[in-house]
Amino acid sequence: MRHIAIVGSGPAGYYTAEAAAKKWGEDCRIDIFDRLPVPFGLIRTGVAPDHQSIKGVARRYEKVAKGDTVRFAGNVSVGGDISVTELQAFYDAVIFATGAPHDRRLSVEGVELGNVFGSAEFVGWYNGHPEFATLDPDLSGRHAVIIGMGNVALDVTRILAKTPEEFEGSDIVAHALDRLARSHLETITILGRRGPHQIMMTPKELGELRDLERGGPKVDPGDLPPADEDADLEPGVRKSVNLLREFAANDEAYRGKPIAIEFDFFASPNALRGHDGKVLAIEVEETHLEDGRPVATGATYEIPADIVISCIGYRSSAIEGVPFDERAGRFANEDGRILPGLYCVGWAKRGPSGTIGTNRPDGYAVIDIVDEDIGTGSHKRGREGFDELAAERGLDIVTFRDWQKIEEAEIAAAREGAPREKFIDIESMIAARG
Numbered sequence: 001m002r003h004i005a006i007v008g009s010g011p012a013g014y015y016t017a018e019a020a021a022k023k024w025g026e027d028c029r030i031d032i033f034d035r036l037p038v039p040f041g042l043i044r045t046g047v048a049p050d051h052q053s054i055k056g057v058a059r060r061y062e063k064v065a066k067g068d069t070v071r072f073a074g075n076v077s078v079g080g081d082i083s084v085t086e087l088q089a090f091y092d093a094v095i096f097a098t099g100a101p102h103d104r105r106l107s108v109e110g111v112e113l114g115n116v117f118g119s120a121e122f123v124g125w126y127n128g129h130p131e132f133a134t135l136d137p138d139l140s141g142r143h144a145v146i147i148g149m150g151n152v153a154l155d156v157t158r159i160l161a162k163t164p165e166e167f168e169g170s171d172i173v174a175h176a177l178d179r180l181a182r183s184h185l186e187t188i189t190i191l192g193r194r195g196p197h198q199i200m201m202t203p204k205e206l207g208e209l210r211d212l213e214r215g216g217p218k219v220d221p222g223d224l225p226p227a228d229e230d231a232d233l234e235p236g237v238r239k240s241v242n243l244l245r246e247f248a249a250n251d252e253a254y255r256g257k258p259i260a261i262e263f264d265f266f267a268s269p270n271a272l273r274g275h276d277g278k279v280l281a282i283e284v285e286e287t288h289l290e291d292g293r294p295v296a297t298g299a300t301y302e303i304p305a306d307i308v309i310s311c312i313g314y315r316s317s318a319i320e321g322v323p324f325d326e327r328a329g330r331f332a333n334e335d336g337r338i339l340p341g342l343y344c345v346g347w348a349k350r351g352p353s354g355t356i357g358t359n360r361p362d363g364y365a366v367i368d369i370v371d372e373d374i375g376t377g378s379h380k381r382g383r384e385g386f387d388e389l390a391a392e393r394g395l396d397i398v399t400f401r402d403w404q405k406i407e408e409a410e411i412a413a414a415r416e417g418a419p420r421e422k423f424i425d426i427e428s429m430i431a432a433r434g
């Protein structure tokens, strides 16, 4: 018997469990731990609430969760309720699939001002993550500035721009829907420290900006490189650049709409300015590119900013006793191996890149490595040993069946047309299992 502990129940965790169950069948037991009482990680609290089709992948993870081989143990904090060393005493392999839940810090003067958020916080707020549900962003101002030109910046922009009607069918939480409905935004400026050719936004997501009811994208044609230079771009980036060209050529796309979504290229955040502890403007420095890298020119200008959301990437959480690469913000690993018996997968292994599907081959690859290392397993006690310790410590484990009851309660509480109304605090989640 092989005893496997997976820490984190997001896409990387479930694909890894799927791979293990396929490889070893009845000859393994896999426990998936999560510090929250609810599973699926980013699918629940990261993927945009208006992208329900992406969330459909959770049905696949539910299939993995059925049967005895794979067990969900929610409301258990590894590194808090139980140490990594203790887990290792019970399991042949401990695999961290903990994602990258923290914001990469924006290192500019004034970052501590009020109404300045990182995307983990802001996305967590509108998605009902218990840690960020009480964030309380002030959306009463006219100008929002988003830093970064990746897909998270696009998610945040779209959510800020949408009308309440455009959230129909989404599972955006009620507190965010109410607050967004009362916002008075007139501009959303998206800042990129590099140019259109370096954009990280993918075409499908970028194209959604064309369809917004009250927001229209605005690109300065002067920022676009000569069209013949697009030929060398990778096809996905070329498609995104084509869209930027379309936005630049078609200024009806934003004229006449109440919210202008302005792409500001070659603009690096320099400092945040505020009054009475609250942000009012962002100073940016113009850049030019040298070997693809942004180099400041010394020329600066200010953009009004009543709210600033920095969407510049994420970092994993370090866990005591597990080597961590501080610079890269993920576990120190070689192809998923951290130390004997300790592994990582997904964003915890490679950093915050790729789509949800990228985690599937990652999960299968780490199980191949674990298979090489542990052979047919050992005589460790696995689940039985953990359960004994959990009982001694009085841990209140939330099972997959409990989660299904929580989910039923969320579905029952949904407003009309919405798939669910999420519980946004841990106590309510736990109470809902009955």
Ligand code: NAP
Binding pocket: 106, 107, 147, 148, 149, 150, 151, 152, 153, 155, 192, 193, 194, 198, 199, 200, 202, 205, 268, 269, 311, 312, 313, 314, 352, 353, 354, 355
């Ligand atoms: P990302 O794609 O890496 O984009 C980060 C952006 O922040 C880049 O434009 C980067 O510019 C910029 N940036 C980084 N440091 C900066 C700084 N100090 N000052 C100014 N700008 C800075 O990250 P992400 O948007 O957080 O997305 C993470 C992953 O999730 C990506 O793989 C993304 O595709 C995926 N995702 C997918 C979807 C979807 O498919 N619908 C939705 C959300 C997220 P430089 O390029 O100049 O560094």
